[in-house]
Amino acid sequence: MSKRTDVNELGEFGLIEHLTQGIELKHNSSYKGIGDDAAVLDYGDKLMVVSTDILVEGIHFDLMYSPLKHLGYKSVVVNVSDIYSMNAIPKQITVSLAFSNRFSVEALDEFYEGVKAACKFYNVDLVGGDTTSSRKGLFISVTAIGEGEKEKLAYRNGAKEGDILCVTGDLGGAYLGLQILEREKQIYLSNPGVQPDLGKNDYIIGRQLKPEARRDMIEEFFPDAKLVPTSMIDISDGLASELFHICKASDVGAILNEGGVPIRPDVEEQAINFKLDPITCALSGGEDYELLFTISPDDLEKVRYMPDIYICGEIVNKKEGIKLHTKGGNIHPLKAQGWVHFGNE
Amino acid sequence: MSKRTDVNELGEFGLIEHLTQGIELKHNSSYKGIGDDAAVLDYGDKLMVVSTDILVEGIHFDLMYSPLKHLGYKSVVVNVSDIYSMNAIPKQITVSLAFSNRFSVEALDEFYEGVKAACKFYNVDLVGGDTTSSRKGLFISVTAIGEGEKEKLAYRNGAKEGDILCVTGDLGGAYLGLQILEREKQIYLSNPGVQPDLGKNDYIIGRQLKPEARRDMIEEFFPDAKLVPTSMIDISDGLASELFHICKASDVGAILNEGGVPIRPDVEEQAINFKLDPITCALSGGEDYELLFTISPDDLEKVRYMPDIYICGEIVNKKEGIKLHTKGGNIHPLKAQGWVHFGNE
Numbered sequence: 022m023s024k025r026t027d028v029n030e031l032g033e034f035g036l037i038e039h040l041t042q043g044i045e046l047k048h049n050s051s052y053k054g055i056g057d058d059a060a061v062l063d064y065g066d067k068l069m070v071v072s073t074d075i076l077v078e079g080i081h082f083d084l085m086y087s088p089l090k091h092l093g094y095k096s097v098v099v100n101v102s103d104i105y106s107m108n109a110i111p112k113q114i115t116v117s118l119a120f121s122n123r124f125s126v127e128a129l130d131e132f133y134e135g136v137k138a139a140c141k142f143y144n145v146d147l148v149g150g151d152t153t154s155s156r157k158g159l160f161i162s163v164t165a166i167g168e169g170e171k172e173k174l175a176y177r178n179g180a181k182e183g184d185i186l187c188v189t190g191d192l193g194g195a196y197l198g199l200q201i202l203e204r205e206k207q208i209y210l211s212n213p214g215v216q217p218d219l220g221k222n223d224y225i226i227g228r229q230l231k232p233e234a235r236r237d238m239i240e241e242f243f244p245d246a247k248l249v250p251t252s253m254i255d256i257s258d259g260l261a262s263e264l265f266h267i268c269k270a271s272d273v274g275a276i277l278n279e280g281g282v283p284i285r286p287d288v289e290e291q292a293i294n295f296k297l298d299p300i301t302c303a304l305s306g307g308e309d310y311e312l313l314f315t316i317s318p319d320d321l322e323k324v325r326y327m328p329d330i331y332i333c334g335e336i337v338n339k340k341e342g343i344k345l346h347t348k349g350g351n352i353h354p355l356k357a358q359g360w361v362h363f364g365n366e
Numbered sequence: 367m368s369k370r371t372d373v374n375e376l377g378e379f380g381l382i383e384h385l386t387q388g389i390e391l392k393h394n395s396s397y398k399g400i401g402d403d404a405a406v407l408d409y410g411d412k413l414m415v416v417s418t419d420i421l422v423e424g425i426h427f428d429l430m431y432s433p434l435k436h437l438g439y440k441s442v443v444v445n446v447s448d449i450y451s452m453n454a455i456p457k458q459i460t461v462s463l464a465f466s467n468r469f470s471v472e473a474l475d476e477f478y479e480g481v482k483a484a485c486k487f488y489n490v491d492l493v494g495g496d497t498t499s500s501r502k503g504l505f506i507s508v509t510a511i512g513e514g515e516k517e518k519l520a521y522r523n524g525a526k527e528g529d530i531l532c533v534t535g536d537l538g539g540a541y542l543g544l545q546i547l548e549r550e551k552q553i554y555l556s557n558p559g560v561q562p563d564l565g566k567n568d569y570i571i572g573r574q575l576k577p578e579a580r581r582d583m584i585e586e587f588f589p590d591a592k593l594v595p596t597s598m599i600d601i602s603d604g605l606a607s608e609l610f611h612i613c614k615a616s617d618v619g620a621i622l623n624e625g626g627v628p629i630r631p632d633v634e635e636q637a638i639n640f641k642l643d644p645i646t647c648a649l650s651g652g653e654d655y656e657l658l659f660t661i662s663p664d665d666l667e668k669v670r671y672m673p674d675i676y677i678c679g680e681i682v683n684k685k686e687g688i689k690l691h692t693k694g695g696n697i698h699p700l701k702a703q704g705w706v707h708f709g710n711e
Binding site for chain 1: 404405463500502
């Protein structure tokens with residue numbers, strides 16, 4: 022019997038690195054390959070940006086509480102978010118599905134209603150896809166294609182010592198939304214008569230079920246301010262994990278200030294209800310689809326008055342590592358946790 | 367309870383049509399959307415062609431007889447074939463996987479070896495993808511991107527009355543390869559001691575496990591002869607089904623000559639062994655990844671001496687329908703059968 026290494030030994034990112042090692046790009050049009058939120062292709066005047074994501078039932082969503090329409094919407098959002106995080110504009114999308122006959126035409130219609138609503142909102146064209154059968158469950162694969170300018174694209178590897186770390190929006194909400202939905206699911210499963218108590222958590226639950234990508238930043242705020250981030254990534258796996266990606270790609274360290282990480286009061290309150298530290302939800306929760314980016318210190322004035330942007334740290338020398346400066350004044354090494362566990366069949 | 371229409375009532379193609387109705391393209395760069403083997407995008411001097419396909423364990427492949435390396439190779443081939451069928455050249459590919467921890471790192475390495483071998487052979491760059499967990503089974507989603515020239519792209523909708531129907535290669539082999547593999551699997555399952563009897567069927571089994579796309583036609587034969595097909599499609603679902611696609615998109619009818627459909631003697635022999643009509647295997651079998659195309663009658667001399675191209679019929683008025691002219695001299699309506707059945711969970 023030959024050697025068998027469990028995929029969980031490498032972890033998701035280690036596995037990607039392992040599987041894609043030694044890949045060389047041969048075409049001039051392959052401007053940038055694996056290693057960012059999207060690949061960059063050079064097919065003419067503008068650069069094209071391509072990103073692809075899979076969403077799997079039972080792993081990324083639970084149809085017990087995810088309405089199919091929201092799921093269709095979210096499938097588009099997570100992909101356009103990857104295009105925005107390159108400082109590019111999404112233009113086209115393909116949506117592929119594999120599903121069993123547990124899904125009726127009406128159910129698929131609902132899913133596509135969400136896809137079409139997101140395409141309309143984000144101004145992207147649905148140009149293709151594949152539809153096929155699965156033995157069990159729903160699999161969604163989306164590829165988004167966008168357009169960017171060579172001098173404006175933002176990669177993971179552009180952060181420099183002294184750059185300022187910024188984040189948009191607020192963090193931790195999507196993760197807490199998931200906790201609330203899971204709690205109500207468990208209550209429902211043991212007492213099917215009980216109505217779910219979603220309380221006044223519309224915002225938090227909405228962050229999980231129907232997130233939005235930061236189109237406003239890329240299409241309005243950055244161009245209006247003539248701001249080009251030195252590096253950027255979208256927050257799909259949690260702030261800590263994304264910061265690690267930027268630091269690794271840019272070969273730098275970072276100090277993250279807890280006080281600068283935006284967390285809404287209602288998110289804080291819910292975190293405490295679940296006996297969770299709010300900052301942990303922001304650092305490791307994921308699925309907020311906000312943007313983490315770095316700017317040159319010369320651009321500090323540009324972001325200071327921009328809406329919904331928070332200065333949350335600084336890029337430092339690699340030797341200093343990646344650290345969290347807590348509200349209490351302590352500094353300790355940051356841990357990245359966000360990654361998929363490959364489960365048992 | 368709201369209405370529940372089983373997906374099988376619409377069929378795969380009916381379902382796609384249903385789900386994608388009313389989709390409008392808003393961007394100038396969205397040159398051609400849903401309805402061909404690939405979408406066409408206009409991002410500069412050349413047109414870009416984008417195609418995406420999902421392969422699902424238990425539906426499209428069986429790991430009991432598909433070596434993972436071959437599966438990786440085939441995943442690339444089925445997608446570059448869609449780009450070639452637009453008369454375009456594939457340049458980049460993204461490969462996404464969802465899998466459980468039943469798959470070891472070594473197993474995934476084998477899969478990627480096949481992917482990389484195909485990328486090398488077809489001269490495409492692997493530029494991205496996504497890797498995630500599934501609850502059960504392996505799901506593969508590939509997106510291929512290629513480059514084409516506006517005047518040379520071949521769509522499904524360009525066939526005209528009087529055009530000549532051509533097909534490359536030989537048909538039916540992939541389907542019979544699957545029959546042989548399935549037979550040996552059943553024998554093995556009831557008698558695990560028995561070695562599989564694959565006989566002298568290397569060619570036929572190879573057509574199923576490691577098909578090739580017709581790069582030679584698109585990159586050499588067509589350009590050398592200055593031939594641009596009036597319409598084209600790759601044969602993934604069976605000749606009959608592909609001919610229906612061309613006729614529907616082009617609003618024409620067709621007469622297919624049985625005598626012109628290329629079937630190898632060993633494929634014929636195996637068909638008879640399985641008590642199947644060889645022409646039925648070619649018409650409904652699928653997965654041959656050959657090209658079906660139409661040419662203007664003015665171009666007849668160009669294809670007459672081209673290797674591995676067979677003249678197999680004629681495009682006629684829509685009123686005449688789509689008919690098969692048998693070797694015995696009979697003419698009867700052709701039926702298209704190739705489509706996925708959405709199975710029970």
